[in-house]
Amino acid sequence: MSTAFRAMQIGERTFWVGAIDWGLRDFHGYATSRGSTYNAYLVLGDKVTLIDTVKAPFRDELLSRIRSVIDPSRIDYIVSNHAEMDHSGSLPYIIEAVKPERVFASPMGVTALNSHFDLGEQLTALKDGETLSLGNMSLAVLETRMLHWPDSMMTFLPDEGILFSQDGFGMHLATSRLFADEIDPWVVEHEGIKYYANILMPLSRIVEKALDRVRQTGWSIRIIAPDHGPVWRQDVGTVMGWYQKWAAQKPTMKAVVFFDTMWNSTALMARAIAEGLTGGGALPKVMPLSGSHRSDVATALLDAGALIVGTPTINSNMFPTVSDTLTYLKGLKPANKIGAAFGSFGWSGEAAGHVETILKDMGVEISEPPFRVKYVPGPEELARCREFGGRLAASLKEHAGA
Ligand code: FEO
16 A cells, blocks of 8 residues: 555564654654654554553654554554553554554553543453464563563564563664664764663663563564564673663763852862862763763763763852762662762852762762862862872772772
């Protein structure tokens, strides 16, 4: 059938039928500079099955891609692996258009979908470990609660070795090339780590357990088909290895130094502190918030061993941009970091202390008391900033076991 959008085949009887969101630039606070995709998959079993749907504005693109393979009314089952709106927003519309025999989700998924759409009796719960027969094929269910919502589950199609992993192993990357091995590897790794840091970092212990469970299933996974970004076929082991490494958050000699500045004094301090860190063998990444998005700071922090934060004092408080980034990072629960605060002030100078309090709340181990300079750092104060950076590098060396 002639359609505007075409499906892409990923297995003998499995097709990608998702949507490409080239214009997405913000995903609940995370800067998605390369857009995203909402992946959905069509499995042509005896029971024709649609796995996940797409964000609501893209529902007709999904239907058009399905129509390039079969008449959508032939779909018997819809399996919702994840209830977040980027994957279920068009579900009620698709149910209306397709009139499937059954719609499946995890038990928590049934609750979440009913809360959003009130689908009632149309939903059937699939339990962890259950197998859904598609007639000549089957789908095995692995609940992955909190990856990244309580309802999340993965489904495995043993007949084709395809793991439908919903948010897991995904990334926000709009691309006309479907498979990861067709895309610049640097872009794939960067967007993969950015997605992990900004979505999954706080759930790292759960990620480790999920990886163990996937291994214990003994499934022979040939393809990982996530709900965002490219499909993995030649690099299943690579991406699973990345997840193992990212989840561990083993500290390295990298030090993230983020700051904002009012009249350049805190910026001068940041640069001198970075010189001290470098001199001591650390690898500082200096991130002025005037040009660094909070989600890029989170990405840099994932495998860093130190978090060093600078702010001037304004009206007895830290700069609002610094507060914004600290609030965001606190929610992401970065692990295994040492850190410290610094900043210039005019008269009261509370802000660096406030930053230290938040760092402690985040579980960052404080290795130096707040370092403050009144008004403008002169040569002597800048030399002290450099020494401060040198002491932080020594602490980091010990912390990272370098
Ligand atoms: Fe891509 Fe948790 O939604």
